[in-house]
Amino acid sequence: MTHQRKTEALVYQLMRGITYFIVFVIAYIILDIFYHGVAVLRWEFLAGYPRKSGAEGGILPAIIGTFCLVLGAIAAALPLGMASAIYLSEYARQGRWVRLLRLAIVTLAGVPSIVFGLFGLGLFVLFMGFGASILAGSLTLACMILPTIIVASEEALRAVPQTLREGSLALGATQWQTIRKNVMPYALPGMLTGSILGIGRAAGETAPILLTAAAFYLPKLPRSIFDQVMALPYHLYILATQHPDAAKVRPMQYGTAFVLLLLVLGMSLGAIVLRSHFRKKYKW
Amino acid sequence: MVEAMNPTHGMEIKIETCNLNFYYGSVQALFNISMRIPARQVTALIGPSGCGKSTFLRTLNRMNDIIDGTRLEGKVLLDGQDIYANGTDVVLLRKRVGMVFQKSNPFPKSIFDNVAYGPRIHGVRGRSALADSVERSLIRAGLWEEVKDRLETSAMELSGGQQQRLCIARALAVDPDILLMDEPASALDPRSTAHIEDLIGELRKDYTIVIVTHNMQQAARVSDFTAFFYEGQLIEFGSTKQLFTAPKEKRTEDYITGRFG
Numbered sequence: 001m002t003h004q005r006k007t008e009a010l011v012y013q014l015m016r017g018i019t020y021f022i023v024f025v026i027a028y029i030i031l032d033i034f035y036h037g038v039a040v041l042r043w044e045f046l047a048g049y050p051r052k053s054g055a056e057g058g059i060l061p062a063i064i065g066t067f068c069l070v071l072g073a074i075a076a077a078l079p080l081g082m083a084s085a086i087y088l089s090e091y092a093r094q095g096r097w098v099r100l101l102r103l104a105i106v107t108l109a110g111v112p113s114i115v116f117g118l119f120g121l122g123l124f125v126l127f128m129g130f131g132a133s134i135l136a137g138s139l140t141l142a143c144m145i146l147p148t149i150i151v152a153s154e155e156a157l158r159a160v161p162q163t164l165r166e167g168s169l170a171l172g173a174t175q176w177q178t179i180r181k182n183v184m185p186y187a188l189p190g191m192l193t194g195s196i197l198g199i200g201r202a203a204g205e206t207a208p209i210l211l212t213a214a215a216f217y218l219p220k221l222p223r224s225i226f227d228q229v230m231a232l233p234y235h236l237y238i239l240a241t242q243h244p245d246a247a248k249v250r251p252m253q254y255g256t257a258f259v260l261l262l263l264v265l266g267m268s269l270g271a272i273v274l275r276s277h278f279r280k281k282y283k284w
Numbered sequence: 285m286v287e288a289m290n291p292t293h294g295m296e297i298k299i300e301t302c303n304l305n306f307y308y309g310s311v312q313a314l315f316n317i318s319m320r321i322p323a324r325q326v327t328a329l330i331g332p333s334g335c336g337k338s339t340f341l342r343t344l345n346r347m348n349d350i351i352d353g354t355r356l357e358g359k360v361l362l363d364g365q366d367i368y369a370n371g372t373d374v375v376l377l378r379k380r381v382g383m384v385f386q387k388s389n390p391f392p393k394s395i396f397d398n399v400a401y402g403p404r405i406h407g408v409r410g411r412s413a414l415a416d417s418v419e420r421s422l423i424r425a426g427l428w429e430e431v432k433d434r435l436e437t438s439a440m441e442l443s444g445g446q447q448q449r450l451c452i453a454r455a456l457a458v459d460p461d462i463l464l465m466d467e468p469a470s471a472l473d474p475r476s477t478a479h480i481e482d483l484i485g486e487l488r489k490d491y492t493i494v495i496v497t498h499n500m501q502q503a504a505r506v507s508d509f510t511a512f513f514y515e516g517q518l519i520e521f522g523s524t525k526q527l528f529t530a531p532k533e534k535r536t537e538d539y540i541t542g543r544f545g
Contacts, residue, residue: 163385164392165350166350166389170345170378171401171402171455171458172376172406172458174375181405182401
């Protein structure tokens with residue numbers, strides 16, 4: 001065996017080893033949570049209210065809370081993000097100004113989530129007077145996922161061939177007609193799936209809602225968007241670090257982590273199914 | 285003699301360009317093009333790649349407007365009206381000046397929805413009115429017999445040649461008076477090409493057609509007038525017969541005899 005061939009084989013094995021190692025770590029985490037989580041996954045756990053500061057009972061308020069926050073974030077961020085993406089990719093004159101805008105958006109995506117939390121606290125909770133509430137938390141999450149949605153939507157728009165736009169414009173369609181009838185229908189699945197993936201990540205965030213929406217312990221369901229709520233990631237954080245008897249509530253931690261994981265994986269799975277469905281529908 | 289000086293003498297002129305200059309950013313792509321395109325005739329634009337013939341074609345329905353950083357000087361008169369004048373309705377212009385692209389670009393919709401796209405955006409409502417328009421256009425484009433039983437299937441399932449005829453039908457559905465064709469047959473097999481050429485022969489009775497082609501035999505076969513472009517300049521314009529049999533310019537002769545290009 002020559003020297004080069006040896007190196008080649010070594011590099012190959014090294015890369016393969018690293019890849020398998022990463023997969024192994026992720027699989028271990030998921031299986032561990034699954035194994036311990038399934039044990040506590042009973043009806044009372046999913047549909048019950050927490051008792052004794054979360055040491056017993058269920059996590060229904062946290063599930064509902066996270067659900068409300070995510071839904072609110074989608075409702076606020078999706079239209080805004082799509083509109084920005086349409087502006088950037090379809091209307092804006094490509095030049096220095098738009099490059100600067102894009103840079104700002106990408107930078108925004110890299111801002112730590114606790115900064116978004118503080119921003120939400122300042123703007124929505126205090127300045128706009130929403131208080132710690134579903135509304136304030138949703139809007140904060142929306143701000144956090146906006147860059148992801150804009151970037152994903154822009155990519156989806158760019159994937160639509162220019163020839164379809166030209167074909168439509170050449171028939172005397174206005175730009176808005178072209179976008180609405182001959183660009184958006186094909187870009188929408190991509191926009192949605194990219195956005196869902198971003199939102200799935202937001203669902204697991206603790207920092208943004210810590211200061212704007214999440215309640216430490218609130219064993220009842222929210223009645224309006226101005227109510228505080230419990231949320232899964234925050235609840236998990238409380239159980240794991242703030243509870244006086246952390247070791248005793250370990251099963252509850254596993255259960256909560258498991259439900260949160262299911263929620264996020266479920267959303268990702270939904271996004272993938274949606275994408276493959278539309279991919280079959282629209283081909284060019 | 286008059287014919288030799290002014291090949292379109294005495295004919296109705298549909299499009300006239302006056303001292304047209306066109307720039308992509310700082311790069312000038314067209315130099316001082318003045319040309320008179322006669323009504324209800326086929327005018328072919330020939331020349332080597334990058335000579336500006338497609339750019340010229342796209343100035344006629346202002347499709348270059350959508351490219352950032354382009355600039356135009358001079359005039360393009362359509363029935364005597366400058367289409368680059370302030371206040372020109374570009375939507376209306378493009379409805380009058382249809383375009384067929386080099387690469388057929390059917391929309392990923394049904395055959396029916398492809399042809400009905402134009403009428404719909406121009407406000408035609410009602411299934412029967414749309415169906416009439418779709419049928420008429422498909423018949424004109426010579427595609428009706430092949431697709432009449434499957435109008436709801438996706439246009440993407442048609443063959444390349446059928447797709448291009450669908451694009452022609454789609455352009456005809458908005459009742460243009462001019463059809464611009466940018467190498468409509470360059471990606472097609474010989475049989476489909478022949479089909480498109482026959483179609484052009486049919487359509488010339490009612491439409492003013494301007495066709496860009498790489499294929500000189502095609503230009504000779506389908507066109508009444510031919511313009512030879514080279515490096516952004518209009519070198520020679522004349523009746524197709526004259527240009528191909530007795531070119532006045534040395535460069536035209538060199539090009540059509542295959543000495544360069």
